[in-house]
Amino acid sequence: MTGSVVGARTQEQMRQRNLSEVLRRVHKDGAVSRAALGRRMGLNRSTIMDLTAELAAAGLVREGVPIGRGRAGRPSIVVMPEQGTLYGLAFDVAVDRLLAARVGLGGQVLDRREAVRPRAGVDLEDVVGVLATFGRELVDRAGPGALCVGVGASYCGLIRRADGTVRYGPHLGWVDQAFGAELAAGLGLGLPVEVGNEAHLGAIAEHVRGAGRDVDNLIYLHGDVGVGGGIIVGGKLLDGDGGYGCELGHMLVNPFDGRPCLCGSRGCLEAEVGEEALLDYAGRSGELVGRDGIRAVVALAGTGDARARDALDRVGDWLGVGVVNLINLFNPALVVFGGMLRDVYPGAASRVRARIDAHVLPVSRERVRLAVTALGDDTTLAGAAELAFANLLDNPLDTLATLR
Amino acid sequence: MTGSVVGARTQEQMRQRNLSEVLRRVHKDGAVSRAALGRRMGLNRSTIMDLTAELAAAGLVREGVPIGRGRAGRPSIVVMPEQGTLYGLAFDVAVDRLLAARVGLGGQVLDRREAVRPRAGVDLEDVVGVLATFGRELVDRAGPGALCVGVGASYCGLIRRADGTVRYGPHLGWVDQAFGAELAAGLGLGLPVEVGNEAHLGAIAEHVRGAGRDVDNLIYLHGDVGVGGGIIVGGKLLDGDGGYGCELGHMLVNPFDGRPCLCGSRGCLEAEVGEEALLDYAGRSGELVGRDGIRAVVALAGTGDARARDALDRVGDWLGVGVVNLINLFNPALVVFGGMLRDVYPGAASRVRARIDAHVLPVSRERVRLAVTALGDDTTLAGAAELAFANLLDNPLDTLATLR
Numbered sequence: 001m002t003g004s005v006v007g008a009r010t011q012e013q014m015r016q017r018n019l020s021e022v023l024r025r026v027h028k029d030g031a032v033s034r035a036a037l038g039r040r041m042g043l044n045r046s047t048i049m050d051l052t053a054e055l056a057a058a059g060l061v062r063e064g065v066p067i068g069r070g071r072a073g074r075p076s077i078v079v080m081p082e083q084g085t086l087y088g089l090a091f092d093v094a095v096d097r098l099l100a101a102r103v104g105l106g107g108q109v110l111d112r113r114e115a116v117r118p119r120a121g122v123d124l125e126d127v128v129g130v131l132a133t134f135g136r137e138l139v140d141r142a143g144p145g146a147l148c149v150g151v152g153a154s155y156c157g158l159i160r161r162a163d164g165t166v167r168y169g170p171h172l173g174w175v176d177q178a179f180g181a182e183l184a185a186g187l188g189l190g191l192p193v194e195v196g197n198e199a200h201l202g203a204i205a206e207h208v209r210g211a212g213r214d215v216d217n218l219i220y221l222h223g224d225v226g227v228g229g230g231i232i233v234g235g236k237l238l239d240g241d242g243g244y245g246c247e248l249g250h251m252l253v254n255p256f257d258g259r260p261c262l263c264g265s266r267g268c269l270e271a272e273v274g275e276e277a278l279l280d281y282a283g284r285s286g287e288l289v290g291r292d293g294i295r296a297v298v299a300l301a302g303t304g305d306a307r308a309r310d311a312l313d314r315v316g317d318w319l320g321v322g323v324v325n326l327i328n329l330f331n332p333a334l335v336v337f338g339g340m341l342r343d344v345y346p347g348a349a350s351r352v353r354a355r356i357d358a359h360v361l362p363v364s365r366e367r368v369r370l371a372v373t374a375l376g377d378d379t380t381l382a383g384a385a386e387l388a389f390a391n392l393l394d395n396p397l398d399t400l401a402t403l404r
Numbered sequence: 405m406t407g408s409v410v411g412a413r414t415q416e417q418m419r420q421r422n423l424s425e426v427l428r429r430v431h432k433d434g435a436v437s438r439a440a441l442g443r444r445m446g447l448n449r450s451t452i453m454d455l456t457a458e459l460a461a462a463g464l465v466r467e468g469v470p471i472g473r474g475r476a477g478r479p480s481i482v483v484m485p486e487q488g489t490l491y492g493l494a495f496d497v498a499v500d501r502l503l504a505a506r507v508g509l510g511g512q513v514l515d516r517r518e519a520v521r522p523r524a525g526v527d528l529e530d531v532v533g534v535l536a537t538f539g540r541e542l543v544d545r546a547g548p549g550a551l552c553v554g555v556g557a558s559y560c561g562l563i564r565r566a567d568g569t570v571r572y573g574p575h576l577g578w579v580d581q582a583f584g585a586e587l588a589a590g591l592g593l594g595l596p597v598e599v600g601n602e603a604h605l606g607a608i609a610e611h612v613r614g615a616g617r618d619v620d621n622l623i624y625l626h627g628d629v630g631v632g633g634g635i636i637v638g639g640k641l642l643d644g645d646g647g648y649g650c651e652l653g654h655m656l657v658n659p660f661d662g663r664p665c666l667c668g669s670r671g672c673l674e675a676e677v678g679e680e681a682l683l684d685y686a687g688r689s690g691e692l693v694g695r696d697g698i699r700a701v702v703a704l705a706g707t708g709d710a711r712a713r714d715a716l717d718r719v720g721d722w723l724g725v726g727v728v729n730l731i732n733l734f735n736p737a738l739v740v741f742g743g744m745l746r747d748v749y750p751g752a753a754s755r756v757r758a759r760i761d762a763h764v765l766p767v768s769r770e771r772v773r774l775a776v777t778a779l780g781d782d783t784t785l786a787g788a789a790e791l792a793f794a795n796l797l798d799n800p801l802d803t804l805a806t807l808r
Binding site: 011014158167168215216217229231233234236238239240241242243244245246247248250251252253254255263265268321324325328329330331332333358359360361362363364366367368 | 415418562571572619620621633635637638640642643644645646647648649650651652654655656657658659667669672725728729732733734735736737762763764765766767768770771772
């Protein structure tokens, strides 16, 4: 009865799923032996050989003997992503810069462009103009043998995933702007642009190739002017019913006396720990600004400036309240700080930890680690690259057939 | 190449997965036609017929023609769960009572026992003694042809899922008590007892057969003395890295002036909206107590008692802060109130909604519904029954073979 119950359609689905899983692992882990792949996927040797051979024939992976392995006996064949010819375009509209990169399958940045972005008064046309020019240059320089397999973009705002519309971009004042569609048109590659919220993408990047490679439950807090979040639950991004989940910057931590927030509310986490709060507490509002300003306050605190020290402590207290709530809610294995919080966290860690000790339930405190991003300021860009590769990884052969 | 790539092992896995999926749908939806099953699962007619025939031959489902359908043409065969012979035992250690029930496959309560539980000073032996006696009576009355397929228990505390240990039960003062193992020994059925946190199980029950049947992203808030939570994300319970997620009762909503909480912290959601807060604000602390006390305050507010009205408003304000944060974090389609919050929410709804209007981001406010539980006070018991059925639903034929 087995054969008839499975049915031809589901057999084919299973084969596609296995191909997808092999390519995903090679993309994530880099060079990996066939033996290790088989072990991790619970598949036998001949099945794995068939799968990797099929991916190699399609030009998605390369098989080879690892160089410099002096061990005796037959070496296990290693499978590597075809990073030289298959690439994704990744874009990042961050609070202070515009970024574009050509990223090879496997996640390596092969080429990149960057522009400083004014903090306000930048409309859709300006942003798309710069990014599309960057993108076309990157494609031109890739050479005729290379193939763009997808385009992803990170944006610091609320995104409707279905069509890449920016529903709300507080810093640029954008409301319902067709960013994804316009960038796709500007690039003229005949490919859609998948757009994601920067902190969601940061969480994905940390999970795939950053500080959270080995954990399936993590929280990523991304600071810039505001604070965004991405939450990985059981290995998947929590994106909520409409894709607008993880708005942890708008968690009310100080509901009745809080500082005003850009969202119109008061006492949101981002209002209490964002750039403005830190500079204001430090008495440097107006004088310092942006990422450099934040780094200056952190440096001042390190040299004994009392107001700067006090500012970091206050931000640490509120950040601690937010982190306590997130740990009690999600029982994560890891909390990662990125963006400007990468600079702030080390100086605020003792306050954050004191709150955790005081308020997190012991069962959830047992295992949680806190860390800064392992990908530096490229976290969100790396997440955009993951969006670019998503279709190829989900459906390797069909996606490639459509592209060629 | 298809056959070799799939491999015998994965074909068998696929068949088991399909059998599991059919049984799960029949368990959830009750009588369902083979045509509807095929449509929903994307399988053709003959594959579905094979699957349901195999489940029927094993005694897991029954197939039949629906009664009273007057329509012309060949009626579609309907598949029903074998609820008469296959049952689970479900237990509930709630804050004020001990419950036991025999629940048929498909979710119907076939028989039940209930005892009032003192609020404190009850040790593991007492609780297990009462529940095990109830359980043995329920098994005896089930008759010789019936088969117990699993045992689940709901407990109002933090549970280590792996072995059913109560890590922390604040109301009974339990720490690291081997509840699951002791109850299993007391029942003497040779079956393990799966134990879950009451609010986690409430969330599962609301998702499977309650107010959230049709949504995959929901939050369940369960009030008793404290407040617990269960969160379903993408159709699955968020249980965190150690199984201790969703402790939303210990979200800090009032971090610097808050009421003391049983957990040792201050200003936790449960300290601000729990039974004690409501009775205290109403000026009825010491006079009224428990669920009846809460209902009395709600009734007083309804008849114009100013202090009772004020108490409901204050609780509504803090409950609103908690709900705002949950909606901003999870972007759920539904928030369900159960336990004593089932009584409190209707009288506090306007305050909760005012907070949502003031503080939730528009994109997340667009779709969220708020409701009280559709399963009354049996929500947590129904969740325990789902634990009892979990193994059978995951692996129908193997589980049954082990049991018989």
